[in-house]
Amino acid sequence: MIQTDNCADGEVCEGYSEVLELVHEINKKFEKMQRRGIQEDLTPAQYLLLRQLWETDSLQFKDLAIACNCSRSTVTGVVDTMEKKGLVKRVAHPKDRRSTLVKLTKKGKELKESTPSLDSLTNNCCQGIDSDELRILTILLKRLSSSLTV
Structure with missing residues (x-):
């Protein structure tokens, strides 16, 4: 569950479920990409x-x-x-x-x-995202990660 200043205690903020679904989808796609790029039995x-x-x-x-x-x-x-x-x-x-x-x-x-190196596997994953956007995305994902209670 994500807790932010905009959420009541115990309430999942509107929009965050979509973010989490996207993170999950990206993770699954990244795993598939890794499987294709690395040895098949690895x-x-x-x-x-x-x-x-x-x-x-x-x-x-x-x-x-x-x-x-x-x-x-x-x-x-x-x-x-x-x-x-x-x-x-x-x-x-x-x-x-x-x-x-x-x-x-x-x-x-x-x-x-x-x-292949991880860089060569992922060099296409951020096409269309410039370096400033990537920096902001990284900051936001780190903030999201640290706000998750485990």
């Missing part, structure tokens, strides 16, 4: 984790969860699948025996070369 969640690992080679589960804005249990499930595909492996943390790192395998590293 989900958007797996791609997101790979992008993080391509930058650092290995991360702790908690750091992956933070970077991907998802729960540790979600990361665990995604990593399980990626491990079966031979893209990542679990290794003991060199300085903390209680912690496990997710590390790219050779196959996971090689996938970077054959997978």
Whole structure:
């Protein structure tokens, strides 16, 4: 539910349901676009984790969860699948025996070369929106995101 100065407590503001529907629709279209642009057997969640690992080679589960804005249990499930595909492996943390790192395998590293960057997947999504409009949209979406109560 969105709370703003223009809404009574507990009331969903008129127009916000349309905004939320549009955000949901955009998200679904973006996921479809990602699926077409990345490897067919790679989900958007797996791609997101790979992008993080391509930058650092290995991360702790908690750091992956933070970077991907998802729960540790979600990361665990995604990593399980990626491990079966031979893209990542679990290794003991060199300085903390209680912690496990997710590390790219050779196959996971090689996938970077054959997978287009997120920029190349999204370069057409903002056609018709100039840089000022995009900046304003970003500000408004951040404000919308921070106003959502979870």
